[in-house]
Amino acid sequence: MKTNADLREKVLDALQWEPLLKKAEIGVITENGIVTLTGFVDSYAKKLKAESTVKRIKGVRVLVEKLEVRFGFKGVVTDTEIANEILNAIKWNWEIPNDAIKVKVENSWVTLEGELEWNFQRETARKLVGNLLGVKGVTNKITIKTETHGVIDKDAILAAISRDWSINSDEIDLNITDKKVTLSGLVHSLYQKHQAEKIVWSTPGVWFVDNNLEVGFDY
Numbered sequence: 111m112k113t114n115a116d117l118r119e120k121v122l123d124a125l126q127w128e129p130l131l132k133k134a135e136i137g138v139i140t141e142n143g144i145v146t147l148t149g150f151v152d153s154y155a156k157k158l159k160a161e162s163t164v165k166r167i168k169g170v171r172v173l174v175e176k177l178e179v180r181f182g183f184k185g186v187v188t189d190t191e192i193a194n195e196i197l198n199a200i201k202w203n204w205e206i207p208n209d210a211i212k213v214k215v216e217n218s219w220v221t222l223e224g225e226l227e228w229n230f231q232r233e234t235a236r237k238l239v240g241n242l243l244g245v246k247g248v249t250n251k252i253t254i255k256t257e258t259h260g261v262i263d264k265d266a267i268l269a270a271i272s273r274d275w276s277i278n279s280d281e282i283d284l285n286i287t288d289k290k291v292t293l294s295g296l297v298h299s300l301y302q303k304h305q306a307e308k309i310v311w312s313t314p315g316v317w318f319v320d321n322n323l324e325v326g327f328d329y
């Protein structure tokens with residue numbers, strides 16, 4: 111059994127432990143495993159770091175992220191400069207094919223579109239953009255269209271999940287419809303939920319993942 115106060119203290123401690131977030135103005139609200147982050151950070155990279163840090167904490171069932179990016183004078187960059195930096199970053203990254211992604215920048219907010227073969231490429235593109243100066247947020251509309259060789263093997267996916275030491279695969283089920291995989295069942299942390307989805311995305315032929323896994327914890 112964990113109390114809301116216990117969880118809030120753990121979240122605050124974890125955020126302060128990260129060097130990138132020590133001076134960030136982040137507020138934390140906890141209720142029955144739902145953690146809400148409020149306040150301000152001066153870069154989108156810090157926003158992503160706060161999000162990933164909280165997701166790793168035991169007891170967090172849902173993350174509601176309401177952080178706002180506010181730049182100081184040094185963080186102000188034009189949309190054209192941001193767009194050029196993004197194109198250069200993608201050009202020099204070997205994981206992302208050239209000319210596969212279209213970029214739109216409006217008021218420091220970036221929208222990514224296009225088609226890629228693997229989800230890790232889509233995540234790489236998002237992280238590349240998130241680390242650039244002047245970016246306030248990212249809308250990732252990149253779709254996945256990996257090559258399909260026959261039907262998607264359900265047993266192979268479950269076997270891959272069972273090989274991950276952090277996940278109890280006995281409490282996870284999945285349904286496959288054409289190129290879409292739906293995850294259902296119970297996990298015991300938000301990290302496990304996202305790790306299971308990550309494994310599914312590594313399966314050839316998967317274009318869509320619907321993650322309905324529930325995070326169970328007593329409060």
